[in-house]
Amino acid sequence: MEYIVDVFTHKTKGGNKAGVILSKEEILISECQKIATRLNLSETVFVKKIDSSIFNLNFFTPKCEIEFCGHASLAAFYMLKKLKMIGEGKYIARLKFRDLSVIVEKNKIFLEQDDIVLSGVIDKNSIVESLGLKNDELDKTIDIVIAYSGLRDILIPVRDRTILNNLKINFKKIEEISKINDTIGYHVYCIENDEIYCRNFAPLYGIEEEAATGSSNGALFGYLYMNSIIKKVEPIAYQGENYGHISKIFGKIKKEGDNKIKIYIGSEF
Numbered sequence: 001m002e003y004i005v006d007v008f009t010h011k012t013k014g015g016n017k018a019g020v021i022l023s024k025e026e027i028l029i030s031e032c033q034k035i036a037t038r039l040n041l042s043e044t045v046f047v048k049k050i051d052s053s054i055f056n057l058n059f060f061t062p063k064c065e066i067e068f069c070g071h072a073s074l075a076a077f078y079m080l081k082k083l084k085m086i087g088e089g090k091y092i093a094r095l096k097f098r099d100l101s102v103i104v105e106k107n108k109i110f111l112e113q114d115d116i117v118l119s120g121v122i123d124k125n126s127i128v129e130s131l132g133l134k135n136d137e138l139d140k141t142i143d144i145v146i147a148y149s150g151l152r153d154i155l156i157p158v159r160d161r162t163i164l165n166n167l168k169i170n171f172k173k174i175e176e177i178s179k180i181n182d183t184i185g186y187h188v189y190c191i192e193n194d195e196i197y198c199r200n201f202a203p204l205y206g207i208e209e210e211a212a213t214g215s216s217n218g219a220l221f222g223y224l225y226m227n228s229i230i231k232k233v234e235p236i237a238y239q240g241e242n243y244g245h246i247s248k249i250f251g252k253i254k255k256e257g258d259n260k261i262k263i264y265i266g267s268e269f
Helices: 029-039 070-082 124-130 161-165 171-180 215-226
Strands: 002-010 013-022 043-049 054-060 089-094 099-104 108-112 117-119 145-148 152-157 185-192 195-202 207-210 236-239 247-255 261-268
Touching: 002 029, 002 070, 002 261, 013 029, 013 070, 013 247, 029 043, 029 054, 043 070, 054 070, 070 089, 070 099, 070 108, 070 215, 070 261, 108 247, 124 171, 145 215, 152 215, 161 185, 161 195, 171 185, 171 195, 185 215, 195 215, 215 236, 215 247, 215 261
Parallel strands: 013 043, 054 089, 152 185, 195 236
Antiparallel strands: 002 013, 002 247, 043 054, 089 099, 099 108, 108 261, 117 145, 145 152, 185 195, 195 207, 236 247, 247 261
16 A cells, blocks of 8 residues: 655645555565655655554665655554554554654654764864855854764754755765765754754755655754753754745653653654
């Protein structure tokens, strides 16, 4: 069964489409890639039921297989709920190397993110140049970092939404820098009036720009909260304003012990 789902919509507009393939049998990797290429969406997820609460997920871009995709995972569980294969409650998304919890609510679905891991970048000047930025257009109060909560993204803070929406993007350069830093791509963002606005670029994986992303915003929520840049435990990110239809990504931050947090990203449906 093949479906296309809009995830992270805002007032029924915006969002990011994901392909969802439900199958009772294993599908060959080569066949998965053909389907993902044909659908030509940023990601397509292949779903196989293990038991009543565990579902195996595999993800493909039009170009290659990837380890994880947040919005496609949410799309998968939305379709399972819509088809009455699951109801409200807690479930497990089984990925290649780990299991993640899924919380299905009446009107929202939330997906657990991996623990946040932060590291530095190799050459900040090249990153700035690849976006056509001037140094004074960066938000100098926040560092450029690589953050992981399922996939590695370079988080790049700019001063305001005007700068964010008018980037002069060199996709070839972003692809090169992403490869050097072993990242999926860039997550560029700003904070205005305590709200987060962002854009995401992953040309290395055949995705120039995504209208809405899950794992990159999970990493961003975690990084900003851990560094006391935001205080909300239910942050929201707005992505793709430059498209004309903004997308809305929900977060949940749960404290686990003195120095550990767990991040969830979610969408209304």
